[in-house]
């Protein structure tokens with residue numbers, strides 16, 4: 001059953017922190033890999049809570065890789081240490097570049113990294129999920145895995161970020177994101193990498209978050225995610241009950257995977273980050289495993305806590321400027337100190353639980369558990385590796401012709417219309433008109449995608465897997 005990941009005796013765990021390294025032979029600190037048991041993360045025998053921050057200097061549109069440039073990352077790692085975070089999320093990385101220095105400096109600071117395996121040019125396209133699930137796309141995703149699998153502090157990969165939104169037709173993308181999620185786990189295994197966790201990061205959309213969570217934890221074992229994450233902007237310096245978080249804990253109480261917030265925050269008022277008090281409290285720890293505060297750098301969307309000099313110039317191309325801590329920097333550091341990770345196991349559920357697949361209804365368009373087969377052209381990567389990554393400025397995959405196999409019936413069985421017609425015909429089908437139809441999904445510029453309001457919630461139907 002789903003990796004009742006035994007507390008790994010493998011990783012010869014050397015703890016983070018200053019090490020006495022021989023000057024002649026600098027070696028990276030090895031962090032103990034994060035594993036999953038039941039609905040919780042573990043670091044060795046200890047429960048692990050994500051106490052982190054989202055790191056995207058320049059914002060989504062700048063689309064730079066902060067871990068490929070020591071002039072960027074080293075300044076920020078000092079700030080992360082001052083804050084006391086144990087995890088960062090990085091939204092876009094260049095799989096053609098080397099990340100040794102930044103990743104090792106993060107490991108020295110005891111910091112894990114959760115990485116988005118997609119980027120604006122290489123991602124599932126909401127307008128054409130079938131056509132954009134193709135070989136060049138998977139090559140880029142797998143190359144990102146190659147680039148980061150060697151680091152002990154790579155905690156997890158996101159197989160998608162906010163692809164599913166509130167329109168019912170966007171839920172059709174879920175099967176392609178889940179297919180990617182499945183393919184990533186298969187690739188990690190086939191390439192003999194350590195087991196690195198893979199899961200989806202969902203938008204703050206109350207109408208379908210429960211179905212989405214169930215969907216990524218249903219079906220056959222190799223198709224199910226290792227965890228589920230979602231973004232939540234409902235707190236806004238309120239409290240556990242006013243924010244509705246108590247209802248969400250209830251709704252997710254039977255959910256079988258580790259759950260954490262891939263973004264939390266609010267920019268309406270000065271924040272005290274009281275979210276941490278609840279996230280680290282027994283009110284939540286049996287169901288949630290912490291979260292990532294959105295976000296580190298101050299961008300036009302006003303969420304950040306550190307201002308980067310010159311960071312807004314030229315579309316955010318240069319993030320090497322001086323750092324200035326804003327007021328909320330200290331507030332967040334204080335919150336992390338005031339509300340440490342609890343001791344003990346937090347009341348987690350030790351058994352593996354599989355969800356029932358959601359059925360089609362007024363918010364959810366997928367009625368079957370069948371996932372598309374991997375595009376045939378991508379099969380060779382399992383044996384040969386992905387090769388040189390295309391980086392962040394390649395041709396992009398969203399117009400690529402080598403699309404997913406149509407063996408699962410394309411989109412027609414899905415009912416609700418989508419703009420994908422003209423892409424399922426195989427060779428030659430991709431003309432400039434289908435290319436136009438596959439216009440890029442614009443990089444999500446937060447304003448976080450939030451459709452809040454009344455809190456959910458349908459009950460999660462869970463089935464215990466024996």
Ligand SMILES: *[C@@H]1O[C@H](CO)[C@@H](O)[C@H](O)[C@H]1NC(C)=O
Pocket residue numbers: 239240241246277278281283
């Ligand atoms: C915990 O839950 C109780 C009851 O719902 C609530 O009164 C209290 O404020 C919560 N505390 C935190 C820190 O979430």
Ligand SMILES: *[C@@H]1O[C@H](CO)[C@@H](O)[C@H](O)[C@H]1NC(C)=O
Pocket residue numbers: 126127128167168169170417418419
């Ligand atoms: C999805 O539905 C929305 C709202 O009905 C519509 O504006 C959009 O064009 C649809 N997208 C596709 C790909 O069909």
